[in-house]
Amino acid sequence: MTLFGFCKTMAELTADMFIVPILRFQRNIFPPFSYPAGDLADWFSSEGGIVTLAWIYAVNIAFAVGMTNLILVIHLERKIAARIQDRRGPMLSFRAFRELGEDLAGKAPTWRFKENYSGIGIIQNMADGIKAITKELIIPNKADKFLFSMGPIIFISSSVFLLVLFPLSDRFAASAAPAGLMVIMAAFSIAPIGVLTSGWASNNKYSMIGGMRSAAQLMSYEIPLLLSMAGVFLLAGSYNPVDIVEQQREATWLFGLPMWNFIPQFIGFIVFMICILAEVERVPFDLPEAEAELVEGWTTEYSGIRYMLFLAAEYIRGFAGAAVATILFLGGWAGPWPVPPEIWFLIKVYLIIIFWIFIRWSVPRIRTDQILELGWKKLLPLSLINILIVIFMVEIYPYFADIISLPEVF
Amino acid sequence: MNFKDLQKQLKAMKGVTEISLIRKNVIKLDLDKLISKELFTKLKEEYYFEHCSLITAIDNQPDFELVYHLSCLSGELSVGDTKMAAMVEVHIHLERDSPSIDTVSDLWFGANWHEREAFDLMGIYFIGHPDLRRVLLPEGFAGHPLRKDYVYEIHEEEW
Amino acid sequence: MAEMWISMGPQHPMTHGLWTLKVKVDGETIVDADPELGYLHRSVEKMGERRKYFMNTTLTDRLCYASSTTWTHCYVNAVEELMKVEVPTRAQYIRTIMLEMQRLASHLMWAGAYMPDLGHITGALYFWRDRELFLNLLELPSGSRLLYNYIRIGGVKRDLPDGFEEKTERIFKLFEQRLDEYADLFENSKIFRMRTEDVGKFTGSQAMNLGITGPNLRGCGVKHDLRKEDTYEIYEEIDWDVCTREAGPGYSDCFSRYMVRIDEMRESVKIIRECFKKMPKGPTLASRVPVRATGEAFRRTEDSRGEALMYLVGDGSDRPYRWKIKSPMFTTISACPYYLKGYKVADIPAIMGSIDICIGETDK
Numbered sequence: 001m002t003l004f005g006f007c008k009t010m011a012e013l014t015a016d017m018f019i020v021p022i023l024r025f026q027r028n029i030f031p032p033f034s035y036p037a038g039d040l041a042d043w044f045s046s047e048g049g050i051v052t053l054a055w056i057y058a059v060n061i062a063f064a065v066g067m068t069n070l071i072l073v074i075h076l077e078r079k080i081a082a083r084i085q086d087r088r089g090p091m092l093s094f095r096a097f098r099e100l101g102e103d104l105a106g107k108a109p110t111w112r113f114k115e116n117y118s119g120i121g122i123i124q125n126m127a128d129g130i131k132a133i134t135k136e137l138i139i140p141n142k143a144d145k146f147l148f149s150m151g152p153i154i155f156i157s158s159s160v161f162l163l164v165l166f167p168l169s170d171r172f173a174a175s176a177a178p179a180g181l182m183v184i185m186a187a188f189s190i191a192p193i194g195v196l197t198s199g200w201a202s203n204n205k206y207s208m209i210g211g212m213r214s215a216a217q218l219m220s221y222e223i224p225l226l227l228s229m230a231g232v233f234l235l236a237g238s239y240n241p242v243d244i245v246e247q248q249r250e251a252t253w254l255f256g257l258p259m260w261n262f263i264p265q266f267i268g269f270i271v272f273m274i275c276i277l278a279e280v281e282r283v284p285f286d287l288p289e290a291e292a293e294l295v296e297g298w299t300t301e302y303s304g305i306r307y308m309l310f311l312a313a314e315y316i317r318g319f320a321g322a323a324v325a326t327i328l329f330l331g332g333w334a335g336p337w338p339v340p341p342e343i344w345f346l347i348k349v350y351l352i353i354i355f356w357i358f359i360r361w362s363v364p365r366i367r368t369d370q371i372l373e374l375g376w377k378k379l380l381p382l383s384l385i386n387i388l389i390v391i392f393m394v395e396i397y398p399y400f401a402d403i404i405s406l407p408e409v410f
Numbered sequence: 411m412n413f414k415d416l417q418k419q420l421k422a423m424k425g426v427t428e429i430s431l432i433r434k435n436v437i438k439l440d441l442d443k444l445i446s447k448e449l450f451t452k453l454k455e456e457y458y459f460e461h462c463s464l465i466t467a468i469d470n471q472p473d474f475e476l477v478y479h480l481s482c483l484s485g486e487l488s489v490g491d492t493k494m495a496a497m498v499e500v501h502i503h504l505e506r507d508s509p510s511i512d513t514v515s516d517l518w519f520g521a522n523w524h525e526r527e528a529f530d531l532m533g534i535y536f537i538g539h540p541d542l543r544r545v546l547l548p549e550g551f552a553g554h555p556l557r558k559d560y561v562y563e564i565h566e567e568e569w
Numbered sequence: 570m571a572e573m574w575i576s577m578g579p580q581h582p583m584t585h586g587l588w589t590l591k592v593k594v595d596g597e598t599i600v601d602a603d604p605e606l607g608y609l610h611r612s613v614e615k616m617g618e619r620r621k622y623f624m625n626t627t628l629t630d631r632l633c634y635a636s637s638t639t640w641t642h643c644y645v646n647a648v649e650e651l652m653k654v655e656v657p658t659r660a661q662y663i664r665t666i667m668l669e670m671q672r673l674a675s676h677l678m679w680a681g682a683y684m685p686d687l688g689h690i691t692g693a694l695y696f697w698r699d700r701e702l703f704l705n706l707l708e709l710p711s712g713s714r715l716l717y718n719y720i721r722i723g724g725v726k727r728d729l730p731d732g733f734e735e736k737t738e739r740i741f742k743l744f745e746q747r748l749d750e751y752a753d754l755f756e757n758s759k760i761f762r763m764r765t766e767d768v769g770k771f772t773g774s775q776a777m778n779l780g781i782t783g784p785n786l787r788g789c790g791v792k793h794d795l796r797k798e799d800t801y802e803i804y805e806e807i808d809w810d811v812c813t814r815e816a817g818p819g820y821s822d823c824f825s826r827y828m829v830r831i832d833e834m835r836e837s838v839k840i841i842r843e844c845f846k847k848m849p850k851g852p853t854l855a856s857r858v859p860v861r862a863t864g865e866a867f868r869r870t871e872d873s874r875g876e877a878l879m880y881l882v883g884d885g886s887d888r889p890y891r892w893k894i895k896s897p898m899f900t901t902i903s904a905c906p907y908y909l910k911g912y913k914v915a916d917i918p919a920i921m922g923s924i925d926i927c928i929g930e931t932d933k
Binding site (some may be wrong): 433435460461462463464466468469477479483484485493494495497499518519520521522523524527531544545546547548555556 | 607610612774777778782792797799867878880890893895900903904933
Binding site (some may be wrong): 081084085086087205206209283284286361362363364365366367368369370 | 575914915
């Protein structure tokens, strides 16, 4: 029972029960709208309409799952960062609403500190979101008004687009593109346009510098990223995440333990992890938005919900990057039976994200020219070496046939 | 170079009016304004005083007084048997209207901002200073506040 | 891109304190720098002329709020020299303990403010957590955590409370363990070294001409510490060493300046332990402190940031006639074109952070 199948059944149900009767009813009542309504009703009962409706439902479900994961990622980051720093992080519990209720009812709230503020703290994120929404949206006077609003739209929409592109398992897929991973990498690469636009449109020297640094960093790390992925593509034979995970699941076993892709492609794995950290702009590569040098970098002039969405988009890209790393190198959703493959996938993604959180809060920043030097001078040759190794492995495949079994590649 | 020799040599220079010893490692001199630059150059090049610690401007009511504190950090000057660092305190008296003196900021870069502050707060002009403008007070400020005859009134310039 | 002037203006998270740094930038490289001060000028010197000698200790506390005891001590020592007051020995020992503990708190504050400049926010919280330990200790004798008003003319305000020595020893055990952890976390970190080595270099002889003193000068390998060379209080009876480091023959960089301060922290712990052992019993305040004074006196002491000098002129009344404060950061900030030229804009926080700026004392 795949996601698409489930959605198709739901689509048929809802179309039969709600959409088509309403449209046919409208055909009888409103003469100006009756003909389009009738055509629409016919289309919805047909195969094309049901499939479209199913896709819309599937995308929405995948989006909802992605957003839930986003909240969990943000919460995890805040809590783990706090524990590393010898404090506790957000601790608001649901019982704090009692205080709000007492306040609204006009009574003085009694001080119940321990009960109200000793919980998990996950509604703190909701509170922060509400605070951000209620702030004033400021556009600087001399800024380019159209581009100022366009920059966030480009950045955020390309990042949210990523959420529905990768499958959580072979049956939970909202996108059936045969070149799935290439579409994901292309969506990653739209972001520098948004960054440059926002930085330039802010009419602020700092933002411009931050935007240019960020764009330089993002563009120069695309190349080792894609080259390190090329090794996996060569081994698996396609761009489809399903095929890549299949190749890892069946192929590589060493002394009974799964040896997904990160051991045969060790160099590629290391290069990919470093490059994806630079792509999603996490420490140690987050100089463009560094607080110490350029206030907030290219997001300086943004306020309120636009700023919160920038941050949310960065976390979404982080999540997507970890998901891509899992699919390519850590075996995706492969795992022993009792746990469903979606949960395996999420477990592996969260492990990678926790590892990144540990790095972020233990390590200082690297300067821009050192970042670029690292990317061009050290990671690019390493990724090329990785491709050479893979080609070597593929060419002398018969000698390794008893350890690794590869599908028919060439 | 010994501290006592330094004291003798400074006493023998013309223009040095009064010389005494404070606290074992500080020589205090009163100096004539005209040979000030020459003495300072000599202090820096021959007697190893490479650090200008402080330049103070004092408003004794009939005249101004400048006090220079110079110190030797590298240990070339030895004070007896101890490891104490030698220091020199130079007093120079300037006249009341338009006080001015040669700058020492080309000898010691550290004196640059001290002289700017003396100009800013007390109004002493340093001839030859590369960039003599106010350092602590804003640019449109009128008057030199640390003088004893400075009267605070509400200023009407905008800054 | 052509050369342009960027103003890291008075409101900036990086500049510790309120001052403007204008840098002329050619692409990413710094070509020139022009600092501007005066946003925090409170005319302390002129105020001091209106107040009596003993009232000025509250002003000197607020000169540098990160390291306030050392400034009060400099002023009080200058006044004692002017009035020729003899300070009892026990008071001298207590003052030394307070000064060294203040030096520890000030260096920890500096380190806690330096780490976020490099991007390491956890470092800030670790160092400030340790600073809390020392602020709690400093609260016990004096009653306040940040601006003490504890050192008075002729001695100290009151004696140390009971149990102070045991508490201090307990905290020192914890602190030394933590210093070893931090050595592992920061000095052995490749990225930290990449950010701080070969950055912000100046030679010792250049520094002496530019007017730079204190840990910045000791980072160049010059063995100059005013506690040994122009000694005051009880430093000559205690066995301790001057800490110097150098990044190469005769010059310093950010890493050596960082290491000098960490070494100084360990030395301070040693000094305080020895002071506790040797402290005699006796009075803590001189029995007779005159009110009027005539003459001139000056005193220079080793502040956490360099050489602090106070010059006092008395004219026979109970107020100072002229009071001049010299702050080590005044000349160090003026010399910033020398150690900023040729580096990148991204190095500015690393360099200016390692100089340890406190604007309160600079602007008076």
